[in-house]
Amino acid sequence: MWIDSHCHLDAPDWSDAQRPVLRQQARAAGVDFCVYPAVERANWAHVRELAHACGDGYALGIHPLYVLQADDADLDALAQELQRCHADPRLLAVGEIGLDYFVPALCEPAARQRQWHFYTAQLELAQRFGLPVILHVRRSADLLLRGLRSLHVQRRAGAGGMGGARAVGGIAHAFNGSLQQAQAFMALGFCLGFGGACTFDAAQNLRRLAADLPAEALVLETDAPDMPPQWLYTPAAARASGASQAPNTPAELPRIGAVLAALRGLSPEALAASTSANVQRVLPRLAALRH
Numbered sequence: 001m002w003i004d005s006h007c008h009l010d011a012p013d014w015s016d017a018q019r020p021v022l023r024q025q026a027r028a029a030g031v032d033f034c035v036y037p038a039v040e041r042a043n044w045a046h047v048r049e050l051a052h053a054c055g056d057g058y059a060l061g062i063h064p065l066y067v068l069q070a071d072d073a074d075l076d077a078l079a080q081e082l083q084r085c086h087a088d089p090r091l092l093a094v095g096e097i098g099l100d101y102f103v104p105a106l107c108e109p110a111a112r113q114r115q116w117h118f119y120t121a122q123l124e125l126a127q128r129f130g131l132p133v134i135l136h137v138r139r140s141a142d143l144l145l146r147g148l149r150s151l152h153v154q155r156r157a158g159a160g161g162m163g164g165a166r167a168v169g170g171i172a173h174a175f176n177g178s179l180q181q182a183q184a185f186m187a188l189g190f191c192l193g194f195g196g197a198c199t200f201d202a203a204q205n206l207r208r209l210a211a212d213l214p215a216e217a218l219v220l221e222t223d224a225p226d227m228p229p230q231w232l233y234t235p236a237a238a239r240a241s242g243a244s245q246a247p248n249t250p251a252e253l254p255r256i257g258a259v260l261a262a263l264r265g266l267s268p269e270a271l272a273a274s275t276s277a278n279v280q281r282v283l284p285r286l287a288a289l290r291h
């Protein structure tokens, strides 16, 4: 039993007719549950519908790659949408939110400021609505951590909490930072998302991190249609001569999990069990849905 904690099945790479087929293929491969994070206001309804149609979960938010085209009013709309959907048990988190300092256009000073504005405003919404967050982390781990700390986020201390500021917690998706950064996220109640990137033989640092982190730190994800595992990846040279990159799909999750299990010297079953328990710990509404 596997959980894909991050999958964009609503992406335009597929038609509406293909989506249920892909979900069924993933189910047949052993993927029991998928989480669909949103990227912009225009797809909030779509991820919600998909989650309901497929028996899965969703998150609502504005992705850092979309903040330049987003309107400030979208933050008010997000607050209203979170209010409206709060009683929906399939709403699991605020996401996908975060900071991206890889894309050049997003590194300009004004773009960095806008990203920060959207990130911190959405963190506050997560705290207000008592929801965890799904974070996009690309060359931005330290600033994301600063935002979390400035919110006075405390480590999730079980259902009762410790009083004071409510823990946000969640998932740092597609994590590719240092061990210290990973530990800092863990101390704030986060798990780290691992997917196709750790299937590449060349990804030595990431593979070492995936092997060394404590079991309770890891969750699995495909990020489909992005982040293809090594066996689906079309190298740049082949793409330059006309070959296309096939989309990654949630059905790849068990094979990605088997690679990670081998790195950790575990059976795939044991890794599936621990990572599934971890997702349910950091996305408590998912645990409630499944019991």
Ligand SMILES: [Zn+2]
Pocket: 006, 008, 037, 096, 223
């Ligand atoms: Zn994503």
